[in-house]
Amino acid sequence: MKKLSIFRRLFILLFGLSISAQAEDLSYVRYGTENIDGLNIFYREAGDPSKQAVVLLHGFPTSSHMYRDFLSELGDEFYLIAPDYPGYGYSDKKSVKEYTYTFDNVAETMNQFFIRRGLNNYVIMIQGFGAPVGFQLATKHPEKVAGFIVMNGNIYGEGLVKETIEFLKEELTPENETKKMKTDFSLKTLKWQHTHSTRNPKAINPDA
Known part of the structure; x- marks a missing residue:
C-alpha cells in the first residue's frame, strides 16, 4: 500500500507538471474583443505577453485576417496582437453619426485598445491604411513605440x-x-x- 501511495503521488506530480507546462505554452492563436467607448474591437493574439510586443495594424481592404500566418508562425518568439479597426473585420461597424472614421480617431481608438490590453512598449507593423494609423500613434505617444516594420505604407x-x-x-x-x-x-x-x-x-x- 505504501509503494502504491508513493507511485500515485509521483504520477499526480508528473501529471500536474505536464498540465502546467501545457498551460504556459501561449504560442497558439487566440481571439477576443475589448469594449472601447462602446465599440467592440475584435483582435487576434499569439505569444506570451511578457515577451516583446508587436502590434499588427492591417491595411485596406483587409482586417487582422491578413496577419493570420504571422501569428501562427511567430507566437513562440514574440507577443503579437492584431486588432480590427472600427468598421473592419469582426469589430463593430457604427454609422458615421456614431463614430468619426478618420485616421486620427481610429489611431486614438487603437491607443485606448492597447492601453486596455496593458501594452506600453511595442513595435508597430504597418501596411496600407495601417501606416497613417501607426504613424499617428508614434507621433502622439513616441515613448511607447520601440520600432517600425513598414510594408508599403506611405508617409509622404x-x-x-x-x-x-x-x-x-x-x-x-x-x-x-x-x-x-x-x-x-x-x-x-x-x-x-x-x-x-x-x-x-x-x-x-x-x-x-
Whole structure:
C-alpha cells in the first residue's frame, strides 16, 4: 500500500507538471474583443505577453485576417496582437453619426485598445491604411513605440497615386463621394486588390 501511495503521488506530480507546462505554452492563436467607448474591437493574439510586443495594424481592404500566418508562425518568439479597426473585420461597424472614421480617431481608438490590453512598449507593423494609423500613434505617444516594420505604407505625398491626390483635393459632395465609394468598395475592386499581379490567383484564400 505504501509503494502504491508513493507511485500515485509521483504520477499526480508528473501529471500536474505536464498540465502546467501545457498551460504556459501561449504560442497558439487566440481571439477576443475589448469594449472601447462602446465599440467592440475584435483582435487576434499569439505569444506570451511578457515577451516583446508587436502590434499588427492591417491595411485596406483587409482586417487582422491578413496577419493570420504571422501569428501562427511567430507566437513562440514574440507577443503579437492584431486588432480590427472600427468598421473592419469582426469589430463593430457604427454609422458615421456614431463614430468619426478618420485616421486620427481610429489611431486614438487603437491607443485606448492597447492601453486596455496593458501594452506600453511595442513595435508597430504597418501596411496600407495601417501606416497613417501607426504613424499617428508614434507621433502622439513616441515613448511607447520601440520600432517600425513598414510594408508599403506611405508617409509622404509622392507615395500617393495621382488619382487619389486629385480626389482628396476635390470638394466633397454627396455625388462624387458616392461615385468614389461605389468604385473603390465594389466586390470587383476588392477582388482586384487581392489578386492583381499574383502569379496564381487561385491560390488566394477567399476568406480574405
